[in-house]
Amino acid sequence: MEGIQIEWVESGDIFLASPATKKILSQSLKVGVLFSGGPASGGNDVLAGLYHTLKKIHPDSELIGFLGGPFGLLENRAKKIELSDIEKHQKQGGFDLLGTGRTKLETEADYAKALSAIETLKLDGLVFIGGDDTNTNAYHLATHLEKANNRCTIVGVPKTIDGDLKSAYIETSFGFDTATRVYGELIGNISKDAISSLKYTHFIRLMGRTASHIALECALMTHPNLTYISEEVLNKKLTLKEVVEEVVELLEMRAKRGKNYAVILLPEGLIEAIFEIKVLLQELSRLEAKGGDKKDLSKESLTLLQSLPEDFQRMLLFERDPHGNVQVSKIETEKLLSLMVEKRLKEKKSEVSFNPLHHFFGYEGRCATPSLFDTTYSYELGCVSALLIRDKRSSTMASVKGLAGSPSTWRMQGVPLRLLMGQEERKGRVQAVIKKSLVDLGGPVFQKFKKERENWKLEDGYLSPGPMQLSNFLITNTLKLENKNFSEIP
Amino acid sequence: MEGIQIEWVESGDIFLASPATKKILSQSLKVGVLFSGGPASGGNDVLAGLYHTLKKIHPDSELIGFLGGPFGLLENRAKKIELSDIEKHQKQGGFDLLGTGRTKLETEADYAKALSAIETLKLDGLVFIGGDDTNTNAYHLATHLEKANNRCTIVGVPKTIDGDLKSAYIETSFGFDTATRVYGELIGNISKDAISSLKYTHFIRLMGRTASHIALECALMTHPNLTYISEEVLNKKLTLKEVVEEVVELLEMRAKRGKNYAVILLPEGLIEAIFEIKVLLQELSRLEAKGGDKKDLSKESLTLLQSLPEDFQRMLLFERDPHGNVQVSKIETEKLLSLMVEKRLKEKKSEVSFNPLHHFFGYEGRCATPSLFDTTYSYELGCVSALLIRDKRSSTMASVKGLAGSPSTWRMQGVPLRLLMGQEERKGRVQAVIKKSLVDLGGPVFQKFKKERENWKLEDGYLSPGPMQLSNFLITNTLKLENKNFSEIP
Numbered sequence: 018m019e020g021i022q023i024e025w026v027e028s029g030d031i032f033l034a035s036p037a038t039k040k041i042l043s044q045s046l047k048v049g050v051l052f053s054g055g056p057a058s059g060g061n062d063v064l065a066g067l068y069h070t071l072k073k074i075h076p077d078s079e080l081i082g083f084l085g086g087p088f089g090l091l092e093n094r095a096k097k098i099e100l101s102d103i104e105k106h107q108k109q110g111g112f113d114l115l116g117t118g119r120t121k122l123e124t125e126a127d128y129a130k131a132l133s134a135i136e137t138l139k140l141d142g143l144v145f146i147g148g149d150d151t152n153t154n155a156y157h158l159a160t161h162l163e164k165a166n167n168r169c170t171i172v173g174v175p176k177t178i179d180g181d182l183k184s185a186y187i188e189t190s191f192g193f194d195t196a197t198r199v200y201g202e203l204i205g206n207i208s209k210d211a212i213s214s215l216k217y218t219h220f221i222r223l224m225g226r227t228a229s230h231i232a233l234e235c236a237l238m239t240h241p242n243l244t245y246i247s248e249e250v251l252n253k254k255l256t257l258k259e260v261v262e263e264v265v266e267l268l269e270m271r272a273k274r275g276k277n278y279a280v281i282l283l284p285e286g287l288i289e290a291i292f293e294i295k296v297l298l299q300e301l302s303r304l305e306a307k308g309g310d311k312k313d314l315s316k317e318s319l320t321l322l323q324s325l326p327e328d329f330q331r332m333l334l335f336e337r338d339p340h341g342n343v344q345v346s347k348i349e350t351e352k353l354l355s356l357m358v359e360k361r362l363k364e365k366k367s368e369v370s371f372n373p374l375h376h377f378f379g380y381e382g383r384c385a386t387p388s389l390f391d392t393t394y395s396y397e398l399g400c401v402s403a404l405l406i407r408d409k410r411s412s413t414m415a416s417v418k419g420l421a422g423s424p425s426t427w428r429m430q431g432v433p434l435r436l437l438m439g440q441e442e443r444k445g446r447v448q449a450v451i452k453k454s455l456v457d458l459g460g461p462v463f464q465k466f467k468k469e470r471e472n473w474k475l476e477d478g479y480l481s482p483g484p485m486q487l488s489n490f491l492i493t494n495t496l497k498l499e500n501k502n503f504s505e506i507p
Numbered sequence: 508m509e510g511i512q513i514e515w516v517e518s519g520d521i522f523l524a525s526p527a528t529k530k531i532l533s534q535s536l537k538v539g540v541l542f543s544g545g546p547a548s549g550g551n552d553v554l555a556g557l558y559h560t561l562k563k564i565h566p567d568s569e570l571i572g573f574l575g576g577p578f579g580l581l582e583n584r585a586k587k588i589e590l591s592d593i594e595k596h597q598k599q600g601g602f603d604l605l606g607t608g609r610t611k612l613e614t615e616a617d618y619a620k621a622l623s624a625i626e627t628l629k630l631d632g633l634v635f636i637g638g639d640d641t642n643t644n645a646y647h648l649a650t651h652l653e654k655a656n657n658r659c660t661i662v663g664v665p666k667t668i669d670g671d672l673k674s675a676y677i678e679t680s681f682g683f684d685t686a687t688r689v690y691g692e693l694i695g696n697i698s699k700d701a702i703s704s705l706k707y708t709h710f711i712r713l714m715g716r717t718a719s720h721i722a723l724e725c726a727l728m729t730h731p732n733l734t735y736i737s738e739e740v741l742n743k744k745l746t747l748k749e750v751v752e753e754v755v756e757l758l759e760m761r762a763k764r765g766k767n768y769a770v771i772l773l774p775e776g777l778i779e780a781i782f783e784i785k786v787l788l789q790e791l792s793r794l795e796a797k798g799g800d801k802k803d804l805s806k807e808s809l810t811l812l813q814s815l816p817e818d819f820q821r822m823l824l825f826e827r828d829p830h831g832n833v834q835v836s837k838i839e840t841e842k843l844l845s846l847m848v849e850k851r852l853k854e855k856k857s858e859v860s861f862n863p864l865h866h867f868f869g870y871e872g873r874c875a876t877p878s879l880f881d882t883t884y885s886y887e888l889g890c891v892s893a894l895l896i897r898d899k900r901s902s903t904m905a906s907v908k909g910l911a912g913s914p915s916t917w918r919m920q921g922v923p924l925r926l927l928m929g930q931e932e933r934k935g936r937v938q939a940v941i942k943k944s945l946v947d948l949g950g951p952v953f954q955k956f957k958k959e960r961e962n963w964k965l966e967d968g969y970l971s972p973g974p975m976q977l978s979n980f981l982i983t984n985t986l987k988l989e990n991k992n993f994s995e996i997p
Contacts, residue, residue: 056703085705110971111699118705199696202875202974206689209601209874213546215575215608219870328818376871380709380864384699385692386973481600483876484692485974 045077046141048406049095049134052117053086053147053154057176057192058387059395061106061114063146066399068103074407081138086118087154090143091127093134108392110195110384122154128161135162135169142170142406148177148190149451152414156434156449159412170406173414173434174398178383180230180495181453186432188420188500191395194493196224196382197231198485201238203378204282205481208239211278212477217374218268218279220351224379225284228455230495232284236466237494239480240473241280243267246463247290248456257291257321261357267474268358268369274475277370281354285379288350297321301333301343326356351375389490393424401429421492421500461498535567536631538896539585539624542607543576543637543644547666547682548877549885551596551604553636556889558593564897571628576608577644580633581617583624598882600685600874612644618651625652625659632660632896638667638680639941642904646924646939649902660901662892663924668873670720670985671943676922678910678990681885684983686714686872687721688975691728693868694772695971698729701768702967707864708758708769710841714869715774718945720985722774726956727984729970730963731770733757736953737780738946747781747811751847757964758848758859764965767860771844775869778840787811791823791833816846841865879980883914895921911982911990951988 048071052060064080071078080098083089098114106114122131135143145155152173159171175182175189178196183189200223207219221241225231229246236244243264250260264281271279289295297318304313311319311334322330329348338344355373362369387395394417401415413431420427439452456463472478538561542550554570561568570588573579588604596604612621625633635645642663649661665672665679668686673679690713697709711731715721719736726734733754740750754771761769779785787808794803801809801824812820819838828834845863852859877885884907891905903921910917929942946953962968 052703056700109699110696110973112703113699116705117703199974203693203871206600206871206873206875209599209603210546210870213542213602213607213874215606217870374870376867380700380707380866381693381696383696384703384971385696386971481874481876483600484689484977486976487974 042075045075047079048142049081049140050144051083052112053151056112056383057178058110058195058385059191059391060112062392062395063399065103065107066396067403070400070403082115085116088118088120091130110386140169144172144402146174146176153450170411172402172405181228183454194390195385195388197234199382199385200235200378201482204239208280208479209481217372219374220355221282222351222377226286229284234495240478241282244282245287247284247286250290264358265361272369405431462495532565535565537569538632539571539630540634541573542602543641546602546873547668548600548685548875549681549881550602552882552885553889555593555597556886557893560890560893572605575606578608578610581620600876630659634662634892636664636666643940660896662895663904664888671718673944684880685875685878687724689872689875690725690868691972694729698770698969707862709864710845711772712841712867716776719774724985730968731772734772735777737774737776740780754848755851762859891919952985
């Protein structure tokens with residue numbers, strides 16, 4: 018860890034790390050940290066990097082972990098993190114050392130509670146390990162603390178398996194690498210099963226509700242016969258009928274070649290990317306309370322609803338969450354699609370022999386043992402966070418640049434959170450929020466996929482990456498393709 | 508591969524390998540091989556061991572692979588396996604080099620077709636790589652060939668991820684080790700997610716319809732809060748209500764300790780192990796054709812059917828396979844159980860916060876990259892098969908003994924198939940079939956599980972094995988506990 022010899026210099030908007038002077042503080046630091054949102058592999062390594070660096074800055078420094086996510090901050094439920102905790106958890110998956118949660122800081126009362134905890138504990142810094150929502154909260158809290166003349170330094174760390182927290186300043190979030198490797202292994206295994214058993218059509222749904230980075234990366238890793246990317250479906254304004262027809266066409270082309278098996282990937286968000294379904298879901302959510310009357314739907318939505326398999330109709334109409342909302346995340350899109358394909362094949366009296374199998378991969382990849390990339394990267398993010406606090410750079414996100422190159426050439430940075438913010442309407446008012454990064458249909462990753470996917474349809478060029486080997490340093494196709502200096506990789 | 512220096516000597520019923528004389532044949536061998544049933548990791552290594560040994564026995568020996576399983580034998584669809592095929596597939600998962608299938612050899616006409624293919628190709632030997640059904644077929648074919656004075660040597664290789672093809676003579680089948688490691692990794696990841704997210708109850712169904720070896724091994728690997736073992740459920744004659752009540756009780760005890768999360772494992776076969784459901788399924792299958800009339804059910808079965816969630820009632824009544832049978836393998840037992848638990852919690856006005864998530868792991872583990880144990884063991888099985896053919900020991904199963912010790916002390920054996928046979932009534936007549944090995948409730952594996960499981964209920968002692976590392980030589984808990992000389996492991 019060379020971070021201790023690094024000084025932060027402001028260069029334009031970004032705080033660049035320059036390995037100039039050794040700067041050890043005469044006073045110790047007391048720093049809080051919390052996990053927020055879904056777990057991602059590497060979280061424990063962020064804590065390790067943070068802990069070790071704080072101790073190097075001053076041996077009496079303390080790291081305090083808030084329990085159960087932001088809720089722990091509001092309630093000041095915390096524990097001191099000891100070296101033994103770090104030794105037990107480093108390089109392991111899971112957020113179980115502290116737990117996590119989805120409580121948001123939204124109201125003045127929330128900020129007051131957070132301020133109170135920070136003051137009570139006399140924190141010099143507070144690190145938010147989370148995604149776009151969490152870092153949005155961190156930004157607003159920092160603004161609030163500044164107004165209140167509290168000098169606690171607020172730092173964000175980019176975490177999300179979805180890979181949608183990235184920008185010109187943040188090359189990737191931690192957790193994406195490991196999650197896609199876990200899913201890639203499973204998809205590879207299933208593809209091998211498809212060409213061994215020769216009779217199953219596998220519909221595999223992957224996590225990723227807004228952005229399809231996971232599905233895109235997994236497609237490049239494993240070369241399935243068909244992959245939906247929500248951003249493209251949205252862009253092309255594909256209807257459900259068109260999506261079904263595309264699968265049917267694929268299966269028929271393959272069957273003609275004697276291949277009654279296939280592997281199809283779809284992101285969790287596909288269901289909402291199909292425009293007419295999104296409208297239907299919105300109308301359903303507006304129907305009053307549970308089991309609202311179908312006849313209040315628009316004619317188009319009613320027709321669409323009635324075209325869906327019965328189980329799905331019932332689910333959409335009657336199975337609401339406690340707030341009366343349609344539970345989109347519970348819709349098994351892979352089954353919906355497969356049932357509609359089956360119906361269409363029957364209508365066409367198709368000769369395709371159709372034996373569908375359904376899979377959903379998500380929770381398996383959030384707490385996996387981190388890849389060597391994720392342990393290394395996350396540890397560095399922890400180091401950067403400690404240095405940002407040492408140097409009182411509040412309202413920043415820890416960042417490491419040059420990730421597609423060798424770790425010895427990585428560069429530590431602090432990015433002001435305001436550079437990552439955009440405007441969004443939420444609950445009727447425009448708010449500053451961290452922008453989610455969607456799949457760029459003109460970008461190098463999607464373009465490579467687009468160029469190659471036609472070959473994957475009929476030829477069975479399935480790749481099977483196998484189990485992640487913890488001593489192999491690899492980077493994702495996404496990171497490689499998005500980064501110009503990938504030729505530097507050792 | 509020292510097999511070439513091994514001679515087979517008959518000692519009682521078993522052909523023991525004794526590393527005595529070097530015996531290279533003056534004539535080459537032509538050997539057929541086929542995969543049968545579901546894939547299992549290690550199949551390619553069996554081919555590699557077989558190929559290399561045949562070439563050592565005589566450089567002109569040939570290995571012929573039948574395509575698409577036993578059907579390929581009947582139709583004489585075959586290809587010559589080349590060194591390049593072996594090099595490409597060795598240590599990889601999948602049966603894709605040859606494909607597989609579930610065609611059985613049952614009629615006189617089938618045996619005549621098989622004989623015809625064997626005669627046409629002038630095979631000196633034929634290796635069946637498969638489970639209990641496949642090896643039963645191999646046994647009957649060998650008997651048939653003997654009667655027909657054909658001298659082709661028939662050898663079976665024990666393959667199944669289920670782990671139910673074992674006995675005093677066969678310590679384990681190949682594929683069980685890898686499959687349980689893949690599932691164990693995923694269960695471990697999910698358990699970490701449970702103690703990180705602190706709000707989900709995970710119901711995880713695992714492959715294993717007749718025997719629960721997979722669930723038992725995975726439980727010992729990962730220490731979930733609750734695991735059902737079909738053999739025990741059957742033995743205790745548990746009712747569906749009792750099973751539901753046990754889960755409810757667990758969740759309530761945990762909730763009292765502030766733990767609104769849990770991990771529950773169940774084998775695929777659980778549904779049929781619950782006696783009253785088995786009766787219902789049998790009655791339903793007897794109901795005439797599709798959608799048979801509910802009122803023909805017994806009173807008990809009708810009451811049970813009506814107590815099930817609606818979707819399941821509909822599925823059982825109307826969704827039949829092309830032969831009109833209930834599709835037991837399509838029943839999502841993990842969802843059925845979870846819905847019934849939810850209903851019961853509501854009835855009781857329980858304070859448990861219940862957020863169920865459902866998983867099924869099966870196909871992911873059949874074609875995974877084989878573990879070091881499975882590559883080593885499967886390769887040896889291939890070597891033994893070649894030697895059994897060289898020495899004309901027909902109607903035998905290749906076996907390796909002492910697997911819980913170091914591979915350098917493993918002993919090659921050939922076991923006459925008749926020693927593995929039992930009597931079973933199938934289709935109204937008593938037939939000789941290979942006996943399936945179920946979980947022995949008095950055996951050391953179940954006993955260890957029984958001794959420890961109480962501790963797993965409330966304490967969260969989850970273990971997370973992490974991704975399989977291909978250079979680690981490990982053996983399963985099952986093999987270790989069942990084998991006395993496990994202290995020999997290096």
